[in-house]
Amino acid sequence: MCLFCKIIAGEIPATKVYEDDRLVAFNDINPQAPMHVLIVPRTHIATLNDLDPSLDSLVGEIIRRGAAIAAERGYAQRGFRTVFNCNADAGQAVFHIHLHVLGGRHLGWPPG
Numbered sequence: 028m029c030l031f032c033k034i035i036a037g038e039i040p041a042t043k044v045y046e047d048d049r050l051v052a053f054n055d056i057n058p059q060a061p062m063h064v065l066i067v068p069r070t071h072i073a074t075l076n077d078l079d080p081s082l083d084s085l086v087g088e089i090i091r092r093g094a095a096i097a098a099e100r101g102y103a104q105r106g107f108r109t110v111f112n113c114n115a116d117a118g119q120a121v122f123h124i125h126l127h128v129l130g131g132r133h134l135g136w137p138p139g
């Protein structure tokens with residue numbers, strides 16, 4: 028089982044901030060901003076390259092949940108960032124897709 032599948036199953040502890048039948052959101056262990064939440068599908072999908080049209084609604088839910096969590100924290104107006112890393116050039120380290128939701132400080136652009 029991959030690391031995030033173990034977190035979803037409760038075999039590895041994480042500070043969960045939201046969960047439903049399709050998604051789990053938890054705090055990143057090494058936060059890069061005052062808010063740094065990861066949102067993962069309960070189903071194991073290794074990378075964005077593995078998406079297909081049957082997963083479009085799931086991906087939409089992940090993004091919409093990211094915006095909802097940011098709004099709950101008061102970051103809707105000032106702004107926040109969402110990131111999916113894919114494979115080596117983007118620095119993907121855990122091969123179970125996850126949306127990073129970052130907020131609470133100014134985030135530079137372009138990213139490093």
Ligand code: 5GP
Nearest residue numbers: 041053054055056057112118119120121122
């Ligand atoms: P990636 O580089 O794959 O886009 O992001 C992986 C993220 O997972 C990193 O931001 C990293 O800090 C986070 N991470 C790695 N291991 C753990 C863990 O055991 N628990 C939690 N909560 N986050 C983790």
Ligand code: ZN
Nearest residue numbers: 029032071123
């Ligand atoms: Zn997994």
